[in-house]
Amino acid sequence: MQQTASHALDRVLVLEMVRVTEAAAIAASTLVGRGDEKAADAAAVEAMRDALNKLYLDGTVVIGEGERDEAPMLYIGEKVGAAQGKGPAIDIALDPLEGTTICAKAGPNALAVLAVAEKGGLLNAPDVYMDKIAVGPGYPEGVIDLNKSPTENVHAIAAAKGVQPHEIIACVLDRPRHEKLIAELRDVGCGVVLIGDGDVAGVIATTDPETTIDVYMGQGGAPEGVLACAALRCVGGQFKGRLIFRNDDERQRARKWGIEDLDKIYDLTELAKGDCIFAATGVTDGSLLEGVKRFATKMTTESVVMRAHSGTVRWVKGEHRL
Numbered sequence: 001m002q003q004t005a006s007h008a009l010d011r012v013l014v015l016e017m018v019r020v021t022e023a024a025a026i027a028a029s030t031l032v033g034r035g036d037e038k039a040a041d042a043a044a045v046e047a048m049r050d051a052l053n054k055l056y057l058d059g060t061v062v063i064g065e066g067e068r069d070e071a072p073m074l075y076i077g078e079k080v081g082a083a084q085g086k087g088p089a090i091d092i093a094l095d096p097l098e099g100t101t102i103c104a105k106a107g108p109n110a111l112a113v114l115a116v117a118e119k120g121g122l123l124n125a126p127d128v129y130m131d132k133i134a135v136g137p138g139y140p141e142g143v144i145d146l147n148k149s150p151t152e153n154v155h156a157i158a159a160a161k162g163v164q165p166h167e168i169i170a171c172v173l174d175r176p177r178h179e180k181l182i183a184e185l186r187d188v189g190c191g192v193v194l195i196g197d198g199d200v201a202g203v204i205a206t207t208d209p210e211t212t213i214d215v216y217m218g219q220g221g222a223p224e225g226v227l228a229c230a231a232l233r234c235v236g237g238q239f240k241g242r243l244i245f246r247n248d249d250e251r252q253r254a255r256k257w258g259i260e261d262l263d264k265i266y267d268l269t270e271l272a273k274g275d276c277i278f279a280a281t282g283v284t285d286g287s288l289l290e291g292v293k294r295f296a297t298k299m300t301t302e303s304v305v306m307r308a309h310s311g312t313v314r315w316v317k318g319e320h321r322l
C-alpha cells in the first residue's frame with residue numbers, strides 16, 4: 001500500500017532532503033565565479049535530479065526548471081523518486097541553483113533549494129513575476145498589506161515593532177522596475193538593502209534579527225515566492241504575494257496550471273499549505289548559509305532543513321571526502 005505523505009515527512013524525508021540540496025550545491029560550486037550561468041545551473045539540476053531519484057518516494061515536480069518543452073530535466077510534472085506508485089506521494093518545488101548569476105559572479109547568497117509538501121500543498125506558480133512583501137515572526141497578523149503603499153506598510157511595521165519608520169530596513173532586488181519603490185522607501189527614511197539576485201534568501205533574511213532586515217518588498221519570481229513561503233511556514237513570518245502578468249501568454253500559462261483568479265493576493269498558507277519541509281544548502285557564502293568550501297582532501301557544506309509541522313530547524317554541517 002502506498003504510504004501517505006505525512007507519514008513520509010515524519011519518517012524519512014527531513015534529513016534526506018539535505019542530501020539532495022547538498023548534491024546540487026556541490027555540483028554548482030565547481031562553477032562558482034566561472035561566468036557561466038547555464039553550466040552552473042545544468043550541473044546543479046543534474047545532481048539534484050540524480051539525488052532525488054535515489055530516494056524512496058513518489059514525487060512530482062510542481063515547481064521546477066520550466067515546462068517540459070523548455071527544460072529537459074526537473075520540468076514541471078516530472079516524476080522523481082525511486083518508488084513511483086509505491087512510496088509516499090509528495091509534491092516538490094525546487095530550484096537547484098537559486099541565483100545563477102550570483103554563482104557565475106561568485107556573489108553572496110546562491111543556494112540550492114527544495115521544498116516538499118503533501119499533494120496539492122504547494123501552489124503551481126507559473127514562471128512569472130510576483131509582487132511580494134514579507135516580514136519575519138512576531139508581528140500581529142495583517143501588519144503587511146499589498147493593497148497599501150510601501151509608506152503605509154513601513155509605518156505599520158514600525159508601529160508594531162515600536163520604532164520610528166526611519167529605523168526600518170527593507171530588502172529589495174536591485175532592478176530598474178523598483179526605482180519608484182526604492183525612492184519611496186528612502187523618502188520615508190528607511191535603510192534599503194539592495195540585492196543583485198536571490199530573493200529566496202532576501203525573504204528568509206527577515207526572519208533572522210542578525211541580518212537587521214525587517215521587511216522584503218518588490219517583484220521577484222513567483223516560483224521563488226512559493227519556495228520562500230515554505231521556509232516561512234517553518235520559522236514563522238508573514239508573506240503576501242500577487243502574480244504579475246506582462247502579457248496574454250503569461251496569463252494563459254497561469255490558467256494552464258489551474259489559476260483562475262489572476263488578481264488574487266495570496267497569503268503564506270495559500271502558497272505553501274499543510275505540512276511541508278524546506279531545505280537549502282549554500283553554494284556561495286550568504287546571510288543564511290556558508291557556501292561550499294574546498295580543501296585539500298575534503299569539501300564542507302552548510303545546510304538548513306526545517307519542517308512546518310514541528311517547527312524544527314536543523315543546521316547541518318557536512319564534510320565530504322574529495
Ligand SMILES: O=P(O)(O)OC[C@H]1O[C@](O)(COP(=O)(O)O)[C@@H](O)[C@@H]1O
Pocket residue numbers: 097098099100101173175196197198199200219220221222224
Ligand atoms: O532577475 P529578475 O528577472 O529580476 O528575476 C528575479 C528573480 O531572479 C532571481 O534573482 C534569481 O533567479 P535565477 O536563479 O533563476 O537566476 C530570483 O531570486 C528572483 O526571484
